[in-house]
Amino acid sequence: MKLVLELQSPVPAYRQITDQLRGYLVAGSLKPGDLLPSVRRLAIDLAIHHNTVAEAYRTLAAEGWLEVSRGKTARVMPRTAEPRRRSELRKEHDGFARRLRNLVAEMRSHGLPEDWIAKELVALSGNKGAQCSG
Amino acid sequence: MLWLILFPLTATLPAAIVFHLLPAWRTGTFFGVRVPDGFRDSPEGRRILAQYRRSNSILFLAGTALMAWAVAGQGLWILVPCALLHPLGMVAATQIARKQVWPHRQPPETQRVAELGSEDPLPVWTLPLWTLPVLIIGGAAWYLSLHWNSIPDRFPVHWGIDDQPNGWEQKSFKGVYGSLMSGASTIILFYGIAVFILFGARRSPGDIRVMRATLTSLMGIMTSVSLLLAVISLGPVSAQPNASPLSTPFVMALPIGLIAISLLPMWFVRKDAAEYVDTTPDECWTMGNLYSNPEDPALMVRNRIGFGYSPNFGHRVMKFAFLLMVAQLIAAVVYFA
Numbered sequence: 001m002k003l004v005l006e007l008q009s010p011v012p013a014y015r016q017i018t019d020q021l022r023g024y025l026v027a028g029s030l031k032p033g034d035l036l037p038s039v040r041r042l043a044i045d046l047a048i049h050h051n052t053v054a055e056a057y058r059t060l061a062a063e064g065w066l067e068v069s070r071g072k073t074a075r076v077m078p079r080t081a082e083p084r085r086r087s088e089l090r091k092e093h094d095g096f097a098r099r100l101r102n103l104v105a106e107m108r109s110h111g112l113p114e115d116w117i118a119k120e121l122v123a124l125s126g127n128k129g130a131q132c133s134g
Numbered sequence: 135m136l137w138l139i140l141f142p143l144t145a146t147l148p149a150a151i152v153f154h155l156l157p158a159w160r161t162g163t164f165f166g167v168r169v170p171d172g173f174r175d176s177p178e179g180r181r182i183l184a185q186y187r188r189s190n191s192i193l194f195l196a197g198t199a200l201m202a203w204a205v206a207g208q209g210l211w212i213l214v215p216c217a218l219l220h221p222l223g224m225v226a227a228t229q230i231a232r233k234q235v236w237p238h239r240q241p242p243e244t245q246r247v248a249e250l251g252s253e254d255p256l257p258v259w260t261l262p263l264w265t266l267p268v269l270i271i272g273g274a275a276w277y278l279s280l281h282w283n284s285i286p287d288r289f290p291v292h293w294g295i296d297d298q299p300n301g302w303e304q305k306s307f308k309g310v311y312g313s314l315m316s317g318a319s320t321i322i323l324f325y326g327i328a329v330f331i332l333f334g335a336r337r338s339p340g341d342i343r344v345m346r347a348t349l350t351s352l353m354g355i356m357t358s359v360s361l362l363l364a365v366i367s368l369g370p371v372s373a374q375p376n377a378s379p380l381s382t383p384f385v386m387a388l389p390i391g392l393i394a395i396s397l398l399p400m401w402f403v404r405k406d407a408a409e410y411v412d413t414t415p416d417e418c419w420t421m422g423n424l425y426s427n428p429e430d431p432a433l434m435v436r437n438r439i440g441f442g443y444s445p446n447f448g449h450r451v452m453k454f455a456f457l458l459m460v461a462q463l464i465a466a467v468v469y470f471a
Contacts, residue, residue: 007243024250
């Protein structure tokens with residue numbers, strides 16, 4: 001499993017790390033109990049400030065994916081979906097749908113063929129791991 | 135007469151071999167500059183390399199001849215500058231080559247890759263081997279303390295090319311344990327370097343095998359140095375305390391042996407850099423191999439020229455470690471002076 005950081009991307013570095021780790025967590029490549037590299041180790045490997053890695057770990061910890069210890073090691077936590085009201089879920093769904101539409105529009109504006117975009121969306125919707133996101 | 139040529143050759147030949155191999159050792163960089171694939175084999179790349187290697191041959195021959203002339207009777211004061219001619223000349227040749235390569239450098243890397251759950255660069259079974267240098271030095275010190283009464287009041291510690299003693303030491307703590315203390319001081323330094331590489335260098339794809347090879351080389355050098363100094367320190371309690379504990383051919387072959395030990399593990403991984411991406415900015419390297427980048431959290435980074443690792447002198451921990459090393463060196467010089 002690799003973490004790739006694009007320095008010229010408009011997406012901040014901590015967000016790139018968070019998104020990729022969340023991807024592995026959702027897909028089940030990282031399982032409860034697995035240990036992630038320490039903040040210091042990942043900062044050295046990616047040649048970035050340790051605060052950037054710590055921010056990414058804190059974000060995932062706040063989402064319930066990780067338990068970050070004082071020694072800055074991170075362990076993957078078992079994550080269960082909390083029962084929520086349908087209206088709450090609907091509101092959240094609308095927010096994600098808006099972000100997804102924006103992303104698809106951005107892909108189109110970069111000239112990506114429609115069938116590629118469609119294929120990606122179909123593949124994502126068929127991803128079993130995505131249903132575990134709670 | 136033969137010695138006059140062989141003696142300088144023990145110093146200049148290993149250096150000439152290393153200088154010859156250095157530019158070709160790493161893929162991706164050429165004289166410390168990141169270059170596009172294929173630049174090395176381009177007419178310009180070949181011309182720069184040929185010019186550098188020509189300088190190496192000329193300086194090797196000149197340095198060897200001057201050292202032979204100095205050994206023949208000019209005295210030690212002239213031997214040192216003669217010995218420095220070759221390495222200093224090659225530093226200059228490297229800078230000239232680097233300047234010629236610089237316009238062809240690649241734009242900085244825009245992607246960084248880290249491996250989640252990378253394998254351990256130091257397998258558990260190798261850990262006991264790291265105690266060998268301490269056991270050797272400690273064992274020799276223990277043996278000397280057990281045989282303290284049999285150590286003569288005055289014993290030789292240095293021998294000339296003719297195997298006749300030319301340096302003596304009194305029976306004292308410093309005199310008897312001096313070589314072991316310098317050995318201990320050296321291996322402490324090497325342990326420090328090993329720890330910095332293990333915990334402070336990147337373990338990105340393509341790094342682990344090189345890190346393992348570097349650590350293996352360090353361990354080999356530490357063990358060889360401690361063995362050598364243990365043998366020297368046991369001279370006073372040997373059956374013939376006035377005889378040199380090491381034969382002259384052995385002493386002359388020693389630098390070549392040590393270099394072979396250090397180069398062999400790295401030789402096997404020299405082409406393993408396919409996955410390795412050098413993320414260090416060109417501007418942070420001085421003279422091609424001195425790295426200083428306060429924004430890089432790594433303590434050690436892969437060398438740009440040749441093999442092994444360079445310290446990141448921009449990191450505050452490394453600045454402190456460097457000061458500590460200088461203090462250790464000064465303390466040793468003051469103590470033994």
